[in-house]
Amino acid sequence: MGAVESWVIRTGSSQPPPVCRQLHAGPLIVTLEEGALRSLRLHSQEVLRGLYVAVRDHNWSTITPRFLSYEVDEDEDAFQVRFSAEYTGAEVDFVGHGTINGSRAGEITFTFDGWARRTFRKNRIGFCILHPMELAGTALEVETPTQTLHSVFPEHIAPHQPFKDIVAMRYVCSPAQADGPAIKMELRFDGELFEMEDQRNWTDASYKTYCTPLHLPYPVELAAGEHVTQSITLRPLSYPTLQAGQTFHPTEQLNVKVSTESAGALPALGFGLAQHAVALSPAEIDYLRALRPAYLWLELNLARPDWEETLSRAWNDTSLLQTELELSVVCDAEGQELNLLFSKLGDQRIAIVRLCCFERSTHVTTRAMLEQARVLRSIMGLDMQLGAGSRANFAEFNRADLPLDLAKLANYPINPQVHAFDNLSLVETLQAQAVTVSNAQRIAPGLPLSVGPVTLKPRFNAAAIAPENPQKQNSILASVDPRQRSLFGAGWTVGSLHHLTGTGAHWLTYYETIGWRGLLEQEQDTQPRDYFPSVPGALFPLYHVFADVAEFHHGDLLAVELSNAVAVEALALRQERRVLCLVANLTQARQSILLTLPNITQVFGRVLDETTAQEAMYAPAHFRQSKWPLESDQPGQFTIDLLPYAILRVEGMVEDKE
Template structure:
């Protein structure tokens, strides 16, 4: 079979990356990408993560945008950009002109002037402004629509509901005595804590959620809004110009010998397509050293016993236990009674029961007690997890009583609000914050995340049935990045942040298929949209295999000075450390690793060898690693675009 095209190896689609344009507005540095402003900084201090306009339909789906540039006047310390944006999907057709101006005296202004070309229902049309997660705990001042001022702070733990309402502007302290004021015009704005959805930001948006939605926007309706940003120093001794600094010339990753957590249990979901594992697939999955398989059971479904029997067989073949997600109906007693004879016959080895009930995000303590009465006799040492099969926000807003569960559970996916590579990377640090917040109401009980997926499996926020997908479109749950180098790096980042935050257990993806860690023997059902190689493993397989070697091991501290570009995970078992690093960017990165022993080996996974590593994972993993001597200044490596590297110590 021919090699995969370079961009397919990178991120699963043969599409060139979007152009990123560095900009300056006086003392401010920022980038322009596909109609958005990103990473607005004063020196090393990030002020705003992103400014953009969104069209969200009646089910909160973000309507894709096509950008048509009209003017790009880029100068050394200022810029003027004009473009037309077109949102067109199903019955929605909305266009707007974006005008972005950055002046040499450090002022930004972003305007949109739009018109609805059709009548449609919307939940939101307008600007969104993201303050970075690093604002947590910082002081701010809110100017409300009536001119009153409220003093506040950005929440440290994730706020279940909006921290600030009825906003005209928000000023926050960037650095001592340096304040940034963001002003909004054209609607009433409010803020939500986007970390509820793992976005690493606080989002200010319009229109207020207290108003009825979805709302009808009539054909011909015009929408005009603007956002502006301005800095001010409250001290003559601290002019804004003194905070200008150059970015580091090299990305550094520093290893600590401090143990921050135990490596979580790591497992997979059984494949949703229902095909049994082949002998080759079983042999390859055994390489991952998994601790469990998740299977979802619904007592009202006729194939429940078949699903359970197959899951048991696969768990036995892989030497794991089962994580059984039980989806009860309104009459839990009847469902549990129907399940009992099946459990008596199949006798699965169960590590944990995840208990869910249709019609509610979190089951009651009474239902949990009923479940235990019925199920404990089949596995007296099994654990019982309460929580949600929806997103963290549903758990945060519906916190269960800790006495009702042994473990607390929720799911994660990075694509509720944004879908580009940079946003998915940003979301990784947000995953760790969900763990820290969950700990605040778990009553000291362990926390499991099940499952972690690239895209949402269903939409708990939908207000009506989703639009059906045609046979020539990917299902909404499928993302081509699953089979790419980017997918491997993102998986590594997810393990890092969840493990360092103290997760007890993480369940990822599925076993086989385009939601899994390797492709089926029959190949992709839509190879033109998901161009995987039949029977080949996906690059993320190798990340899970490297981590699996440290089952029951320790997680050590490790930090990057530019975690949106390069990030890493440090593991140790039997006094032998391992470092896994990934390059999230489309450019090669020179990195320096500090804190390594004097002799190490390195195994790279990159665009050069990934095709071989996918087709012959056993051969790739058996190859001799490159030996490296580590000088006193640290080990310097070149990481190719979206590459990962596994660094292991050598016993001298």
């Protein structure tokens, strides 16, 4: 297999991810990725998650830079990075120069100067600084032009900006220890006022400090020749000093530890219905039935002229797959468009188990529409649960005045690509998914929670102020991500299931059944293949994640402990004495992982990686029957070697204590 083909299977792209480089600035260790800094650590403590320049157009679309020049000078404890880049989009034409200096004293200064080559509208141009969400509840001083505030990083997800008009921040990353002072950092901003938002609202695992403040009108016109000039300085105020021979390096060994005690029941798993109008083939029906979907989910926009046809097709697919149907309805704020829908549901006896309705411009449930749905349900004698929530992001769920007192369930979707799009950023969102659930349970106490659909990309641009071109990226719908058919997509799904299944959510909806946002490719598909290189009828690697879980659909969750959640993910289930563990390498490097499965015998493994992916996609029955015995290093411990983005299925039996 060639290098290009390997990367297509690994990540859906023929291009490998950007090369990262580790640099030192005195006690600070940073990762340089193109023109951004990531994972800034003092000794082993993360003090910043990211520092970069963002250019976002009038619809909040992020413009990817194209580097015109790029230079790095470094020695063992200092560095300088210089780059020039252009940012071009449908309207945007901007060029900028950046310099990053890292000193022996641990100070990092990032300066940026750019200008418009033509007049365009923008919502933001400037620095974004990410603090890790693990700082929740820790001390924070915020300096504004008029005062200094003494506070903490928000513990609950803040619906709106917790701090505004920021010129400097001082914060504690780790408390004082017996052998040294606390790690305390200072950030200072120049060129514009900054403010903070809680990015956990969109499942980013960070707090973002950015400019321009959102209370100012946007978009604004940037005239040709107009400059944007800013600088950021990060420096340590205190930190423990290394003693002779002492090092602060995180462990290199990746560990996955699985408990054999139940951590709760597996919630109901469902899938979104395919958006295309092609009937399911017999083979597709068999593949989907094997996943044992608890229900299918459909979004129905009542402003579309074909909504009745779409509903009938959905009901037909639901019947073929012998399951139930959940509806997400987009309608007017007063709910008058619901009249015809409920009439059709009653006349044709289409059984809907759950229905949530959303206003088409705000994307949230209004009191008037939910009251109307309750009246119509009673008139038509229908038996369904009515819900309230957001069809956009958790942010809208968190901010809106939802009629939760009228609802029998709450709902919001998840996707990892509102702000960042690279593989590592997507992986970082996984831990934040569970945080949104605990916050939703706080907002809607006692209500069952339906989370989904969980998708790799946003289904639409909820922040757009103008209609978007419905087709981008080589004429492919903007909601499609080529990682859907990759090993990375499968590993990300393992992580999402790990973090969401144990939260107490009642229903989890993932992806779609068929197509480029789905679990397998259509048998008959005539779309171009330059952006999404799939083969008609192929099963995507993430299909096998759900197929493995379906074998344990009556099982319980097992607690999993990970040593490094951005490098490896795992999901474990138990059904009677049988135990299943899925272990995913989330990195672009080969990894050795120590898996601990206590009291397990008759252990077998099967790997899904670049050497077996072709068989998994095109000869799935043979692939799913393959397995080999796993030999333990010592009782209950297995050292496994995984290729980039590989997923290992491990199955065994709990020892009979009698």
